[in-house]
Amino acid sequence: MPNDHPAPGFGVEETFFLVDRRSRNLPAQLPEGFLQAARNAFKEGFSQEMFQSLVRLDMVQPSLLEIAEGRASLLERRTRLATIAREFQLAPVCAGTHPFADWHSQAPSGDPHNQSCFEDHRMIAHRSLACGMRVQVVVPENVDRIMVMNRVLDWLPLLLALSTSSPLWGGRPTGLMSYRQALCAEWPHKGIPEHFPDEPAFAAYMQWLMASGSIRRASDLSWRIRPSPRFPALELLGVDACPSVEDALCVVSLFRALVAWSMDRTEDLPHDPLLQRLILKENHWRAMRFGIHGLFLDASGEASLSAGAWLARAHACFGALAEAEGDGLAFTRGRHILRYGSSADRQLQRYREALQAGLPRQQALVSVVDGLIAETCGD
Template sequence: MAGLDYKKFTVGVEEEYMVIDPLTRELKSHEQKIVQEGQKIIMDKVKAEMHQAVVEVGTDICADVDEAFMDVATLRKTISGIADELGLWVGASGTHPFSHWESQLITEHIRYNEIVNELQEAARSNLIFGLHVHVGMETREMAIHIANSARYFLPHIFALSTNSPFWEGRLTGYKSFRTKVFDKFPRTGIPDYFESIEAYDNYIKLLVKTNCIDNAKKIWWDLRVHPFFNTVEFRICDIPMTVQETITITALFQAICGKLYKLHSQNLNFQMYSRALLNENKWRASRYGIDGTLIDFGKESEVNTRVLIYELLDFVDDVIPHLGSQHAISHVHKMLEQGTGADRQLKVFEETKS
């Protein structure tokens, strides 16, 4: 449609990597040495996380997914190189397959100390690794509108990202057990629908006033209007194994935002569904990944997850050229054919029995 500005939908990517001892393959608490060395090279694009065995990186604000690809690839290469120099490895999986959280150390920082003090074992055991995707928004009003509608698609993209079938040496039966670990935190999962940005802000103000939170960063939903950046932040996904998978998922979130923006400009709105219904699909995606079924709430029937993902591609197809993400989106077909990170982990386990 002429006149629509899709350039506003910039992207930013945050990834959480596991730090590994090359000899034992166990997670390695390392006093954030990778972060300290990394900040000498890439400044604040690398950060410490609550557990010492986790390193977080974040891209710059990227104009498109091609730029994001280059940034993520550079970050992965840089952090891997630093880890190698320190006698460590880094890896990408939503959970470590056999390490136990009890043996891992918490990073000494006032914010992490506060979280552990409040949440206790829920915080100490939260040794997981995710992907967060930011999509730029022109206004906060548009952000809440898009966030409300985008909730429906969260399980579809989550299913593609599943990459955590093991937990503490056990085969969990889930394609993403990471989400089950994180469920112990408050204010997680798919959020409710908010009538307006004012309603959302009033919710935050009430939680702050009643000492539930000190700021909106302690809203850990699968999707949120970011409290400090002008973005919608998608937080539901496991960290994918490869750069290409990360960028394809980023492109899908960006395309969903672009499509919902286009519909809004035509005075069309996507059907809103309750959190209770959407969480049914999230559970299915967590359990079965792309090999199960999701509920098509419009048809009131179960549909193969792969079929629904192909339908999603059709839904966003008309905005993809405007976003310049054709190549990244096309990789969805390969992901559906070769399976998710969880599928590949399980294949190795079945072949090696270890």
């Protein structure tokens, strides 16, 4: 049943590849004037990612309250970015990976924070040519974010499966629906969160990491879900960037409803954190490998669930709450994704159809990028 709390505020940050409209590849360097034009348009809501060809549209605060607001915000920001990009013969693409860009040719951005990532992680950083989505959901100060996070953890592979958009890398199908997750797994402080009983224990761990020189700043700890280092919120990092705004909002809505539901159930925590971690690790692999077509372990680690059955279980658990918060369409969109495919499915289908039509492999890959451009910004 719905709880008595107002729907928590939320924010969404998206990362984009900037694609050359002529070659559909990523430029090694951005055209002169683009960054200044984008910063003038977005102010503090724009930043460069690790590479010149990757940019992020940030949230100043996770202050959205209605999913309709989120939709309007995402569409407006994407349209504004696409308009600026077009002036420089560029187009934004919101997807986990670019189908054929070569990471060897990508120049790091000039941001000092990103430069320290390359110094600390070397080739791991240079290979991390990927885009994700970041979702923040506000958690009241009197609620322990780690206890909420522990309750949310089990469901993360379902959100990943719905978001998968990175099946192609280096010009070839990878066999994974989210190759971006394989790239993220190379980093030392990404992946499944360590287990902590509460937020004070987590804060002590963070202090130790900083004091020991293991990380430079709190934001370097970028688990698939984490207490936000900037806001009083839980932050979802473990999903791919979604070309479709509606797919993105599906993940956002489900995550918000899940966090809200978990706030009232912090006493109902996993009895066996080790088993939870083992099941989560297995389910994450299945979501990464098979996407919405995987079979997933239930909380006992014994029965297998299809993505459809898992989404139905989610609806039974927190569907009423989602409806009360205005997020009920998330389940409708989730069922749509399960029936018609995620972005990863669409990309692979477009690639196969182009090859079957007799196009050379490179042209088939270009066709995939064309589809991603169209889906990202409505071209």
